[in-house]
Amino acid sequence: xxxxxxxxDGHNDVLTxxxxxxxxxxxxxxxxxxxxxxxxxxARMGDFGGGFFAIWIPTAExxxxxxxxxxxxxxxxxxxxxxxxxxxxxxxxxxxxxxFRLEELGALKVCVTTAELxxxxxxxxxxxxxxxxxxxxxxPELHALDVFxxxxxxxxGPVWSRPTIFGEGVPFRYPGSPDTGxxxxxxxxxxxxxxxxxxxxxxxxxxxxxxxxxxxxxSTQPLVATHSNAHAICPHVRNLTDRQLEAIAQSDxxxxxxxxxxxxxxxxxMIDDVPLEQMLRHFDHLxxxxxxxxxxxxxxxxxAVVPKAITDASGLPxxxxxxxxxxxxxxxxTKLCHRNxxxxxxxxxxx
Ligand code: ZN
Numbered sequence: 001x002x003x004x005x006x007x008x009d010g011h012n013d014v015l016t017x018x019x020x021x022x023x024x025x026x027x028x029x030x031x032x033x034x035x036x037x038x039x040x041x042x043a044r045m046g047d048f049g050g051g052f053f054a055i056w057i058p059t060a061e062x063x064x065x066x067x068x069x070x071x072x073x074x075x076x077x078x079x080x081x082x083x084x085x086x087x088x089x090x091x092x093x094x095x096x097x098x099x100f101r102l103e104e105l106g107a108l109k110v111c112v113t114t115a116e117l118x119x120x121x122x123x124x125x126x127x128x129x130x131x132x133x134x135x136x137x138x139x140p141e142l143h144a145l146d147v148f149x150x151x152x153x154x155x156x157g158p159v160w161s162r163p164t165i166f167g168e169g170v171p172f173r174y175p176g177s178p179d180t181g182x183x184x185x186x187x188x189x190x191x192x193x194x195x196x197x198x199x200x201x202x203x204x205x206x207x208x209x210x211x212x213x214x215x216x217x218x219s220t221q222p223l224v225a226t227h228s229n230a231h232a233i234c235p236h237v238r239n240l241t242d243r244q245l246e247a248i249a250q251s252d253x254x255x256x257x258x259x260x261x262x263x264x265x266x267x268x269x270m271i272d273d274v275p276l277e278q279m280l281r282h283f284d285h286l287x288x289x290x291x292x293x294x295x296x297x298x299x300x301x302x303x304a305v306v307p308k309a310i311t312d313a314s315g316l317p318x319x320x321x322x323x324x325x326x327x328x329x330x331x332x333x334t335k336l337c338h339r340n341x342x343x344x345x346x347x348x349x350x351x
Contacts, residue, residue: 002049002118002121002122002338003047004330004333004334004337005047005317005320005333005334005337006047006048006049006121006124006337006338007046007047007048007049007051007297007316007320007337007338008049008050008051008117008121008127008296008297008337008338008341008342009048009049009050009051009052009256009296009297009298009299009301010051010052010226010227010256010296010297010298010299010341011051011052011054011131011133011205011226011227011256011258011298011299011300011301011303012037012038012051012052012053012054012299012300012301012302012303013054013056013133013300013301013302013303014030014036014037014038014039014053014301014302015053015054015055015056015095015098015099016054016056016058016095016302016303017034017035017036017302018030018034018098019058019091019094019095019098020058021034021035023094023098024094024097024098024101027098027101027102027105027107028105030102030105030107031105031106031107036301036302036312037299037301037302037306037311037312037313038301038302038312038313039313040107040126041314042312042313042314043126043313045313045314046312046313046314046315046316046317047316047317048126048313048316049120049121049124049126049127049338050108050111050117050120050121050126050127050128050129051127051128051129051297051299051341052128052129052131052155052203052226053099053128053129053130053131054131054132054133054303055091055092055095055096055130055131055132055133055137056095056132056133056134056160056303057083057087057088057091057092057134057136057137057160058091059080059081059083067262067270067304067305069172070172070174070262070268070269070270071269071270071271072269073267073269074174074175074268075172075173075174075268076171076173076176077171077172077173078171079161079162079163079168079169079171079181080161080162081162081163082136082162082163082164082165083136083162085136085137085139088136088137089137089144091137092132092136092137092148093137096130096148096151096153099128099130102128103128107126108125108126108127108128109125109126109127109128110128110129110130110152111127111128111129112152112154112349112351113349113351114342114345114346114349114351115351117129117342117345118342121338129154129155129345130148130151130152130153130154130155131153131154131155131156131157131203131226132148132153132155132156132157133157133160133203133206134157134158134159134160134162134164134169134206135156135157135158135159135164135165135166135191136160136164138156138166138191140165140187142190142191142194145191145194145195145198145200146194146198149198149200153200154199154200154201154345154349155200155201155202155203155226156191156195156200156201156202156203157202157203157204157205157206157207157226158184158188158191158192158202158207158211158215159206159207159208159211160206161206161238163181165185165187165188166184166185166187166188166191167182167183167184167185167188167207167208167211167214168180168181168182168183168207168208168211169206169207169208169211170206170207170208170209170237170238171237172237172238172262173236173237174235174236174237174262174267174268174269175235175236175268176235176236176237177209177231177235177237177241178208178209178212178231178237178238178239178240178241178244179208179209179210180208180209180237181208181210182208182210182211183208183210183211183213183214184211184214184215184218188211188214189214189218192214192215192218192219193218195219195221196219196220196221199221199348199349199350201221201224201345201348201349202215202219202221202224203224203225203226204223204224204225204228205225205226205227205228205238205258205298206238209241209244212244212247213247216247216251221251221253221347221348222248222251222252222253222254222344222347222348223247223248223251223253224248224253224254224255224344224348225240225244225248225253225254225255225256225298226256226298227256227257227258227260227298227299227300228240228255228256228258228263228298229257229258229263229264229282229286230242230245230281230282230285230286231244232285233266233281233282233285234262234263234264234265234266234268234282235268236262236263236268238258238260238262238263239263240255242289245286245289245290246289248290248294249289249290249291249294252293252294252344252347253294253344254290254293254294254295254296254340254341254343254344255286255290255294255295255296255298256295256296256297256298256299256341257279257282257283257286257295257296257297257298258298258299258300258304259279259298259299259300259301259304259306259307259310260300260303260304260305260306261273261274261304261305261306261307262304262305264278264279264282264307265278266278270304270305271305272305272306272307272308273307273308274307274308274309275307275309276307276309276310276318276319276322277322278307279307279319279322280322280323280326283295283323283336292332292335293335293340293343294340294344295335295336295340296335296336296337296338296340296341297336297337299313301313320333320337323336
């Protein structure tokens with residue numbers, strides 16, 4: 001039996017962190033401990049059971065993790081330009097190779113079925129889903145999608161917060177509506193069809209509202225946003241409106257609660273002074289609209305400024321304790337911590 005509050009998580013950027021720290025040669029840091037939110041020692045301390053490990057393509061100016069522009073009372077950071085496909089494929093291959101290196105080192109297991117995920121969670125082995133945050137590395141003919149699928153890719157966001165040949169993401173803007181730009185392109189519809197055929201999960205975090213409705217109308221899968229919060233509580237463009245949440249509920253999909261301060265705080269500022277009660281407000285709001293079976297975690301570890309009450313993966317028990325005190329019973333805790341992710345992945349993957 002898996003411990004009730006072992007956490008399976010919708011999003012982390014640890015592959016990007018290792019990539020920036022020097023690439024495959026820096027993978028050992030994950031085992032012995034490294035700067036940042038997730039490594040093996042911190043995962044063990046916090047009962048972090050694994051999650052979606054994102055391939056993400058940085059652009060030159062983003063290499064420093066500079067969130068200072070998002071500390072202001074309002075901001076509207078221009079959408080970065082599309083990334084060159086040749087650069088993207090090279091970086092995507094390297095980040096996938098980093099994940100496989102971590103598996104080789106015994107740090108985790110790359111899982112492609114929910115049976116494998118469940119087994120890892122029960123044994124206390126870190127479980128990883130290979131995920132792509134933004135489809136920059138996928139060519140118009142989708143050959144790369146087929147190849148990455150064979151390499152274990154089971155989840156993809158058509159866009160990060162920038163345009164791709166498939167659609168457009170929302171900028172980092174506060175306050176604002178997620179209706180910031182165009183929907184899926186013709187190639188974007190092709191991508192959705194192919195993902196449906198291969199049963200690759202489509203992640204709607206970062207996509208424009210129009211893109212969201214395009215996927216909602218055409219995808220045969222449950223709608224999933226791996227790391228987004230409630231717009232009704234924090235009106236950031238990265239968060240989901242109640243209408244979007246209702247569509248996710250109708251499709252029997254789910255949302256992972258994002259720990260990024262800017263998407264939690266009512267004032268949208270990326271500063272780590274966030275009481276745990278503010279996180280509980282997002283959980284409560286999502287639970288109200290989505291129901292108990294459609295909410296989970298989407299930490300954004302190693303990709304955001306997170307509440308100092310948590311700090312990193314080793315601090316997760318502070319949150320689970322606050323959730324229990326808030327009145328969430330053990331059945332609900334298990335659902336939020338991992339069971340709901342397993343449920344929606346089983347529906348999506350069929351295995
Ligand atoms: Zn993200």
